[in-house]
Amino acid sequence: MISASEDIETFLRQHFAKRGGETRSLSPQLVEAMAYSLFSGGKRFRPNLCLQAAMAFGGQAQEAIPYAAAIELIHTYSLIHDDLPSMDNDDIRRGKPTNHKIFGEALALLAGDALLTEAFYIIAQSYSSRAQLSGPLVLCLSSAAGMSGMVGGQAMDMSLGAPLHSIEGALLTHRGKTAALIAAALEGAAVITQLNTSQIEVARCLGESLGIAFQVRDDLLDREMGSANSVLSYWSEGETNAYLDDLLKDAQEMVQTLPPGSEELLTFFSYNRERQI
Numbered sequence: 001m002i003s004a005s006e007d008i009e010t011f012l013r014q015h016f017a018k019r020g021g022e023t024r025s026l027s028p029q030l031v032e033a034m035a036y037s038l039f040s041g042g043k044r045f046r047p048n049l050c051l052q053a054a055m056a057f058g059g060q061a062q063e064a065i066p067y068a069a070a071i072e073l074i075h076t077y078s079l080i081h082d083d084l085p086s087m088d089n090d091d092i093r094r095g096k097p098t099n100h101k102i103f104g105e106a107l108a109l110l111a112g113d114a115l116l117t118e119a120f121y122i123i124a125q126s127y128s129s130r131a132q133l134s135g136p137l138v139l140c141l142s143s144a145a146g147m148s149g150m151v152g153g154q155a156m157d158m159s160l161g162a163p164l165h166s167i168e169g170a171l172l173t174h175r176g177k178t179a180a181l182i183a184a185a186l187e188g189a190a191v192i193t194q195l196n197t198s199q200i201e202v203a204r205c206l207g208e209s210l211g212i213a214f215q216v217r218d219d220l221l222d223r224e225m226g227s228a229n230s231v232l233s234y235w236s237e238g239e240t241n242a243y244l245d246d247l248l249k250d251a252q253e254m255v256q257t258l259p260p261g262s263e264e265l266l267t268f269f270s271y272n273r274e275r276q277i
């Protein structure tokens with residue numbers, strides 16, 4: 001397994017230097033606020049997973065870099081907004097003051113908005129000569145990030161959704177808030193490597209299972225905190241571990257229907273998540 005982090009970093013830095021330079025005259029503070037969170041030590045897990053998947057599916061990591069970078073922009077925006085006083089009200093992220101603590105709430109909100117929009121600019125621009133990719137990639141990432149994915153999950157998590165005080169509700173929240181972007185990393189890689197329609201759907205489902213497993217494992221580690229949307233509010237530790245085993249079994253079956261080498265994604269995923277938790 002190679003690490004693709006450097007390529008992602010280079011792309012993000014070059015893109016930001018160019019676009020930030022072009023737009024700096026409008027609001028240098030906005031560019032600074034965006035860069036502050038984008039280059040503040042994120043692990044780049046989602047973009048790296050996307051590049052690993054492109055390679056595992058038999059494609060070129062290079063082709064997936066802009067899409068992978070777009071996912072990271074959306075992830076970064078979500079963290080900035082999640083930290084705002086009206087949401088989680090956090091002062092520290094990655095060991096540093098949160099965006100609004102440095103730039104104020106209005107600019108933090110706008111930095112998040114601009115990162116979200118820039119993600120789609122990157123896809124439209126980078127894949128402009130390959131219309132067979134740009135449309136499906138926009139569809140994939142917008143449905144994962146928006147009301148049917150991450151934003152929907154966040155709304156549920158904040159008890160702004162249907163009051164589902166149940167294991168189904170907790171898992172639906174995890175699927176949207178955490179798993180949707182991870183699923184988009186694998187689905188987008190499958191689109192870019194031009195797998196067939198049913199394999200693209202398997203790649204998305206695989207990402208969703210891995211993303212839910214990641215969040216459920218987080219629930220186990222944070223069990224003392226007793227959040228309403230933790231599966232531990234509804235399941236015993238034994239039941240939760242059995243569910244994790246089922247997810248892993250499903251994932252192992254799914255990789256069998258993807259191109260040979262895809263099983264390495266399971267190793268990449270567990271190795272990277274274990275290192276971080």
Ligand code: GRG
Nearest residue numbers: 042043044045078079081082150151154177178
């Ligand atoms: C505000 C629309 C909106 C969505 C917020 C990101 C998020 C959704 C909530 C943050 C709370 C949380 C811990 C969610 C679990 C998934 C997650 C985003 C974990 C952090 O991801 P890492 O570990 O972060 O990849 P780094 O810092 O490495 O980028």
